[in-house]
Amino acid sequence: MDATALWQRYQKWLYFHEGLGFYLDVSRMRFDDAFVERLQPKFEQAFADMAELEKGAIANPDENRMVGHYWLRNPDLAPTPELTQEIVSTIEQIEVFAEKVHTGAIHPPKAPRFTDIISIGIGGSALGPQFVAAALAPDFPPLAIHFIDNTDPAGIDRVLTQVRNRLSSTLVLVISKSGGTPEPRNGMAEVKKAYAGHNLDFANYAIAITMPGSKLDEQAKSEGWLARFPMFDWVGGRTSELSAVGLVPAALQGIDIRAMLEGAKEMDDATRVPDIKNNPAALLALSWYYAGNGKGEKDMVVLPYKDSLLLFSRYLQQLVMESLGKEKDKTGNIVHQGIAVYGNKGSTDQHAYVQQLREGVPNFFATFIEVLEDRHSPSPEIEPGITSGDYLSGFLQGTRQALYENHRDSVTVTIPQVNSRTVGALIALYDRAVGLYASLININAYHQPGVEAGKKAAAEILELQKQVVEVLQQEKTPLTLEEVAQKIGATDKIESIYLILRHLHANGRGVTLQGNLGQPSSLKFSIGG
Numbered sequence: 001m002d003a004t005a006l007w008q009r010y011q012k013w014l015y016f017h018e019g020l021g022f023y024l025d026v027s028r029m030r031f032d033d034a035f036v037e038r039l040q041p042k043f044e045q046a047f048a049d050m051a052e053l054e055k056g057a058i059a060n061p062d063e064n065r066m067v068g069h070y071w072l073r074n075p076d077l078a079p080t081p082e083l084t085q086e087i088v089s090t091i092e093q094i095e096v097f098a099e100k101v102h103t104g105a106i107h108p109p110k111a112p113r114f115t116d117i118i119s120i121g122i123g124g125s126a127l128g129p130q131f132v133a134a135a136l137a138p139d140f141p142p143l144a145i146h147f148i149d150n151t152d153p154a155g156i157d158r159v160l161t162q163v164r165n166r167l168s169s170t171l172v173l174v175i176s177k178s179g180g181t182p183e184p185r186n187g188m189a190e191v192k193k194a195y196a197g198h199n200l201d202f203a204n205y206a207i208a209i210t211m212p213g214s215k216l217d218e219q220a221k222s223e224g225w226l227a228r229f230p231m232f233d234w235v236g237g238r239t240s241e242l243s244a245v246g247l248v249p250a251a252l253q254g255i256d257i258r259a260m261l262e263g264a265k266e267m268d269d270a271t272r273v274p275d276i277k278n279n280p281a282a283l284l285a286l287s288w289y290y291a292g293n294g295k296g297e298k299d300m301v302v303l304p305y306k307d308s309l310l311l312f313s314r315y316l317q318q319l320v321m322e323s324l325g326k327e328k329d330k331t332g333n334i335v336h337q338g339i340a341v342y343g344n345k346g347s348t349d350q351h352a353y354v355q356q357l358r359e360g361v362p363n364f365f366a367t368f369i370e371v372l373e374d375r376h377s378p379s380p381e382i383e384p385g386i387t388s389g390d391y392l393s394g395f396l397q398g399t400r401q402a403l404y405e406n407h408r409d410s411v412t413v414t415i416p417q418v419n420s421r422t423v424g425a426l427i428a429l430y431d432r433a434v435g436l437y438a439s440l441i442n443i444n445a446y447h448q449p450g451v452e453a454g455k456k457a458a459a460e461i462l463e464l465q466k467q468v469v470e471v472l473q474q475e476k477t478p479l480t481l482e483e484v485a486q487k488i489g490a491t492d493k494i495e496s497i498y499l500i501l502r503h504l505h506a507n508g509r510g511v512t513l514q515g516n517l518g519q520p521s522s523l524k525f526s527i528g529g
């Protein structure tokens, strides 16, 4: 396509939202009108599915749940007045609480103000708060946030070390929808011990964000924690940023949560329009379908040209891959769907893997995120007439062009600046794009059956560990792996037993071994003695 035709195509497909100052350019995806025509019936179905979902249909039948994250930013849409009230009052509660923490009306027992937050959560209970903190927290927030999003002891130590001198003025958010996920449970248990070690009563510092009645909720209630905020059954973890999960940490950091909700609501209104060309989420879903042939054949590389949006790709990774990565479609056919998502930021990534994008395996399409405002103040010139921001902008254009010339397609999302409204809008845009795309390919985007397998296997390993330790504690003489396995009747688990013992040995857990480390079958293990 020559330059004139491409410019025509650019203008033909450019989407602009005036209220948000938001643009979407899909001109560099090479679909033609016939393709759009062909997808039209699927889109009609997708728009209808979304309308049903928003009205409160059981859109997640496998878990028998409604899917209501859109109601969070427009509570009047909720299917019952009770739900509307619940949403409205939770937001008010969050604002009042944050205000009291900021003014010192709520303060730690031995200090006038809270200074820091340790936020404990994983998956959807971490990625949104992390993304939003990096994108929107002021340079000097009223409370500085630190995340524990794993059960890695060294990671936990790192956070506890960062706040070691301020533990007595550090709030702890424990965020878990289910209230039973092992990682945050472990993080909480360790942090609680750290507070006890400093003679601080954890309950005076701890806040639970979880479904009412969950294990975590019960614990918070019985121990009299500082506060509890509800997470609703009908909000999935990966779409929970605009529920208490994201709003509590954001409000505490001084982020304008009303503006985030407003931006999301405006984008929800725009993406409800049942017309592909005038609906930015539909244009994204169309582009994804085109790129990957409706089968995820191409990966989505997300490249925001703005440091503060670095974590957007990670946030999207869960949203897209956990929602779309499914073995079966809704009819039960084996489909192995999904779209792989990765990326960090431009122009940084141009000096890392963009070489492969331009010349290597053509197994991706790019999503550029452009921010029009370089910085809040005027930029100095670093060459006559040229600023650093001009470079950033030039690099984005250059990479988009270089990829296109080599038959690598891209979409470009443009926002005027990174602020609470535009971040809310981005979250809503992708929520809807995922929902629409899921309808196009006929899968349930709102469950995650595959996650359970790993959890179950891990639980079995921990059970096996207890048995292994018990056997070795009873034995007087060192045992080989085979002997251990035989004694517990698990000869098929010999490799697991080896890995368990190697880990215990490396951590001074009383396991001694003799033999050749490079030949596991030569090893003999004992405990104590």
Ligand SMILES: O=P(O)(O)OC[C@H]1O[C@H](O)[C@H](O)[C@@H](O)[C@@H]1O
Residues within 6 Å of the ligand: 122, 123, 124, 125, 175, 176, 177, 178, 179, 180, 181, 184, 237, 238, 322, 448, 451
């Ligand atoms: O918030 P939680 O219930 O602790 O869940 C945390 C995360 O873990 C699960 O394994 C799910 O796959 C995620 O969708 C979820 O966000």
